């Protein structure tokens with residue numbers, strides 16, 4: 001049975017005048033996943049999250065949560081952090097959370113649990129004005145956690161943080177995910193999505209270009225480079241490669257050197273053995289792993 005779907009976006013479209021911020025976007029977020037919306041600035045991530053959360057109206061399409069149309073009861077199950085809230089600087093972390101808790105009708109125990117979760121319990125009585133940006137972001141996460149939502153929606157949760165702040169927030173996201181929360185986050189950082197997300201939707205110019213488990217979308221495939229020894233006929237190599245079922249995407253340079261990819265489970269040694277069995281001796285054989293950035297650019301350019 002397919003995993004339960006927490007959020008389903010169907011043909012979502014949002015136009016701002018002539019700007020098509022989001023176009024015909026369909027995706028579903030499985031329960032328990034950390035779903036990363038990945039894309040460069042302006043690709044439509046914030047708009048998508050805003051529509052999903054009901055703070056923006058779609059030009060077309062629908063967003064449904066837990067298999068239902070958005071309502072007060074579905075909203076209570078979602079904690080969101082679209083931008084860092086403006087805390088009152090002279091109030092303590094706890095007093096700031098108390099204000100948010102009053103709005104959400106969350107109790108004392110909830111405030112304490114949220115402070116514990118984000119690692120601010122021992123600083124809760126200090127005024128927020130002395131907090132680092134990273135601590136303020138963790139406090140913002142604590143605020144989103146009030147009411148114990150099943151789902152957290154976070155827009156660029158590590159933006160502007162220093163390396164320690166980034167590490168803290170990422171560790172916190174992983175911990176919350178391990179506790180069973182579904183987390184949906186927007187990020188322009190490939191590295192971030194790779195480190196914390198189980199699923200990714202790649203956005204570009206308002207469109208979803210690829211979506212699925214991170215490993216299947218952003219799995220860099222080794223590229224194999226090879227060259228025959230002097231005197232060998234390049235046509236023989238091309239013929240031999242064409243006949244090998246585990247060889248894909250062969251590119252030949254005018255110099256006779258080739259590059260290609262191998263099917264899963266095959267190595268450069270298998271290729272070397274197969275070519276040698278065809279009487280072809282290589283003068284050069286190397287493998288290169290393209291960066292995930294290259295892979296990401298490829299997804300964007302292919303579409």
Ligand SMILES: Nc1ncnc2c1ncn2[C@@H]1O[C@H](COP(=O)(O)OP(=O)(O)OP(=O)(O)O)[C@@H](O)[C@H]1O
Pocket residue numbers: 016019020021022039040041042043044045046047048186188
């Ligand atoms: N209120 C608005 N009025 C007009 N255009 C808007 C508005 N909000 C967003 N846009 C445009 O919609 C497009 C998508 O913006 P959006 O903020 O959703 O992208 P993003 O991927 O979240 O980027 P960023 O990370 O920079 O916020 C952009 O071209 C942006 O300029």
